[in-house]
Amino acid sequence: MPQDRAFAWIDVQRERRERAGLVRRLSPRPADSPLLDLASNDYLGLARHPEVTAAAAGAANRWGAGSTGSRLVTGSTELHATLERELADFCGFEAALVFSSGYAANLAAVSALSGRDALVVSDAGNHASLIDGCRLSRAEIAVVPHADPDAVRKALGAAEGGRGDEAAGGTGAAPAGRRALAVSDAVFSVDGDAAPLAALAGACRAYGAALVVDEAHGLGVLGDGGRGAVHGAGLAGAPDVVATATLSKSLGSQGGAVLGPARVIEHLVNSARTFIFDTGLNPAAVGAALASLRLLRREPERATRVRTVAMGLYGRLTAAGLAAVRPDASVVSVRAPSPEAAVRWAAACRSAGLLVGCFRPPSVPDGVSRLRLTARGDLTEPQLDEAAGVIVRTAPTA
Numbered sequence: 001m002p003q004d005r006a007f008a009w010i011d012v013q014r015e016r017r018e019r020a021g022l023v024r025r026l027s028p029r030p031a032d033s034p035l036l037d038l039a040s041n042d043y044l045g046l047a048r049h050p051e052v053t054a055a056a057a058g059a060a061n062r063w064g065a066g067s068t069g070s071r072l073v074t075g076s077t078e079l080h081a082t083l084e085r086e087l088a089d090f091c092g093f094e095a096a097l098v099f100s101s102g103y104a105a106n107l108a109a110v111s112a113l114s115g116r117d118a119l120v121v122s123d124a125g126n127h128a129s130l131i132d133g134c135r136l137s138r139a140e141i142a143v144v145p146h147a148d149p150d151a152v153r154k155a156l157g158a159a160e161g162g163r164g165d166e167a168a169g170g171t172g173a174a175p176a177g178r179r180a181l182a183v184s185d186a187v188f189s190v191d192g193d194a195a196p197l198a199a200l201a202g203a204c205r206a207y208g209a210a211l212v213v214d215e216a217h218g219l220g221v222l223g224d225g226g227r228g229a230v231h232g233a234g235l236a237g238a239p240d241v242v243a244t245a246t247l248s249k250s251l252g253s254q255g256g257a258v259l260g261p262a263r264v265i266e267h268l269v270n271s272a273r274t275f276i277f278d279t280g281l282n283p284a285a286v287g288a289a290l291a292s293l294r295l296l297r298r299e300p301e302r303a304t305r306v307r308t309v310a311m312g313l314y315g316r317l318t319a320a321g322l323a324a325v326r327p328d329a330s331v332v333s334v335r336a337p338s339p340e341a342a343v344r345w346a347a348a349c350r351s352a353g354l355l356v357g358c359f360r361p362p363s364v365p366d367g368v369s370r371l372r373l374t375a376r377g378d379l380t381e382p383q384l385d386e387a388a389g390v391i392v393r394t395a396p397t398a
Contacts, residue, residue, distance in 0.1 A: 021340040022360055035355040038373045038387055043330045044220050044302045045378030046292045047252035056253070059287025067280035071098075072269070075280025083290045084257070090297060091219070091227050091243065092236030093259035097268055100281045102216055102246025103129040105256030107136060108272035109212050109244050110183055113264070114139040118179035121155045121209075123147065123195070125188045130214055134183070149199035152182050156207040180209035186229035186243075187217035190364050190372070192310075192331030194222070197233040201241065211235070212242045220250020221307065221329045225300030229329075247281075250296070250306075253288035255281040302377050306330045309384065310375035316388035322395060332373040333359075334391065341396040342369035348394035354387055 017023045046052050059079055067075040080098050088096035099105040110133025114120050118139040122130065125146040134141045142159070144151035159180065182204050184195045197213060204211045213235075215228045223232035228243065235241045242260035247253045258268060268275055296302060310327040317324040323335040336342035339360040346358035349371075357372035364370065371391070379387075 020361075021338070021343060022362075033355070035350065035353055036383060036387055037355050037376070038379075039355045039357040040374055040376075041217075041249040042252050043217075043250045043306050043374065043376055044226075044252065044292070044296065045376050046250070046295060049252065049292070049295065051295060052252055052288045052291045055291035056284040056288035060282075060284040063283035065284070066282050069280065070276065070278060071280040072276060077283055077286070079283055079286045079290065080280065083286050083293070086290065086293055087245075087257055088259055090293060091215075091245075091259055092231045093243065093261075094237060095262040095265040096257050096259045097265045097275065098247075098281055098286065099256040099258070099275060100278050101254070102214075102244065102248060102256030103132075104274035104278060105244045105246070105258050106130050106214055107133045108268055108274045109242055109258050110134055110181075111137040112268050112272040113181055113210060113212065113242065114179055118181070119156070119159045119209075121152050121180070121182040123184045123188075125190065126183060126185055127189055127214060127216065130183050130185070139179075146188075147193065147195055149196055149203045152200060153203035153206060156180060156182070156203065156209055160207055180204075180207060181212055182209060183212045183214075185214045185217070187222070187329040187331065189217055189331065190359060190370065191325045191333040192217070192327040192329055193325065194218075194229060194328035197229055197235060201233070201235055201238070205240065210240050210242065212244065215243045215245040216249060217329055217331060219245045220296055221303055223303075226250065226296050226303030247285065247289040247292075251289045251292040253292060254285040255289060306375060306377040309377060309379050312381070312384050313373060313375050313388060316384065317391060320388070320392040322392065327375065330375050330377075332375055334371040334373065336369045336371060337396055339369045342371065345371060345394055345396055349390055352390045352394060354390040356391070 063077050069075045084096040084098055106129035114137040116138045120134050120139045121142045121144055122134050123146055124143050142155040144155050187194050201211050213230050218229035220226040222229040230236050230243045239261050242264055245257050247255040310330050310332055313332050314324050314327055325333040336345055342358050342360055346356050349356045359372045360369045361367050
């Protein structure tokens, strides 16, 4: 029948995925899993912290289960405003704006700060949310090699039509009336390497461009007391730097935020579609994120411990001969010979009591499959020994 043909193309794509070993399936997580978790993004181990869960329950009891509307109608509470103030203060920015997810925050920052006549220079290793923000922006997009400030500088200069004043040792300027920005992860989610933020800022400033940095994997791990990679690079609070963050990783909650100059935040309130037309983040998530933020401020050693655990795990794996990437933050990447081998390896780890992440194309920009390990700050040394032992014993032989 004609109606049977409407989605016949889905069957073709499914067959292609199966042949390539790229089928993904949902695996519901039990409330009390016996597995040792090296797969989640709960970097500080706060998702189940008693203060955090109590704050979530208290916020739901006071404000309700949902935010009831968009932030501009009924979806903003005093709790949202408090989180925004404390998050901006902690990270060193003038203002902050909370979104329903980190994905929505990235879409907002990139699309609302660029536009049809703008130029956006994007790192080839950026997260999908930044890539989608570029696509939605309708701007001219220049994708540059990974972690390459010189490539960013060249892309900005080429768009300007030359080196401008910079050739004479001065500072170039963006084309008259044209907006330009560079976007980059602070810590890249696949291999866990950190972006050269100071050099990127220098490249942007040579041409009067803004820098937008996704702190999803930096907040709570890098910088003084976990204030993020932007803070650690001395760029927090700069008038030409904007950071985005997720509340669902180090802060163990849900949601996202954009941090930057007050005029940028005011602009987003009035122009960011994922803010204006989306339901506000639910009060329980806001309360949980606020409690985690206060815990981190009170116990800054949590950020240091995450980095210690990451290096400990990396050292154990490389000593055993595995191809692990030296971590700059909390993500430890271990390369696998093929997508199929990565899937089998992750399954073997699970059977041995260890939960690990498995990254395969198209999630990895270089096409190389990996185990992606989360070095959580609450892991003990015996747990690290156990985890490394399982990974080494189950590693593919070819």
